[in-house]
Amino acid sequence: MTDHDPPATTSAQHLPGAGQTGAGAFVRGTVDEVPEPTSLLPHPDAYADWEDQHMSLALLRSLPPRQRQVLAWTLDGYAPAKIAEQLSMTSEAVRAGLKKARLAAVRYLAARKDDDR
Structure with a gap:
């Protein structure tokens, strides 16, 4: 004022x-x-957080089931050895799945970027 x-x-x-x-x-x-008007979002960056979360979920849905599993576990902070133990896989299979999932994620994000133009 x-x-x-x-x-x-x-x-x-x-x-x-x-x-x-x-x-x-x-x-x-x-x-x-x-007072500033309040929104339904708890803080100014909440919309960006929500958008990122939903983009991540869409990305995960686009992956084959096993790649989706290992990437989701990795995003939750688990190491490949622990993921392998929990999913009855070898660590090498988890790492291979992660590599494929990451490459698919790069392609997915590149396609989204092209769609936004």
């Missing part, structure tokens, strides 16, 4: 419930600062 801006006010005559008492009543007065 600058020195030239009038103070923000709320007026009972312009709001629903005007003339009521109790929970529906409003008080006329000035406000030092008008």
